[in-house]
Amino acid sequence: MPFEFKRLEIPDVILIKPTVFEDARGFFMETYKKSDFEKAGIKGEFVQDNHSRSKYGVLRGLHFQRGPYAQAKIVRAVRGVIYDVAVDLRKDSPTFGKYVGVILSEFNKYQLYIPRGFAHGFVVLSDVAEVVYKVDNVYAPDYEGGLIWNDPDVGIKWPVEDPIISPKDQKWPTLRELVEKGELF
């Protein structure tokens, strides 16, 4: 199999390591193969691809879509380096409220699979980072949800001191508020 799939401390979150073929021209790698990904437990139908560019210190997140528009994501950095985070929002999960964080970069070429039921975000550790990701449900702005990036109950150790955050991302609720509102999976 051209991929190595590694389940993380939250076992439904999977780190995907590619096989990279380097030669005098550069490199080649497969980045997605439905058959292999399905065998590893990544079963969604990925219906939309996204691409964003951000500068150093930008933190995007933590985002999810609610209800019928929940999204699983397969995330990678095609340029630069990011610290990518997934927070478990599945109320019956043994790892509810816990997070995993990994470095994804143009150098390690890793991808992170984040199932539905998680909040996702990342911070940029290089001058510029371009992040590309597949999602298994279409964008639905009316169903957008979020978790505040610095919720002490979640305790994410972001490797950037004063991240640059959009006005929208500064206003998301805490995990406790999400519980009170019943906005979980």
Ligand SMILES: Cc1cn([C@H]2C[C@H](O)[C@@H](COP(=O)(O)OP(=O)(O)O[C@H]3O[C@@H](C)C(=O)[C@@H](O)[C@H]3O)O2)c(=O)[nH]c1=O
């Ligand atoms: C996410 C998204 C945004 N947009 C538009 C809406 C808005 O005008 C502009 C920027 O949107 P945002 O500020 O929400 O972009 P951004 O903060 O990059 O949102 C993304 O963050 C990461 C962490 C994720 O996990 C993604 O699922 C997504 O939520 O792009 C789309 O047209 N389609 C999309 O799928």
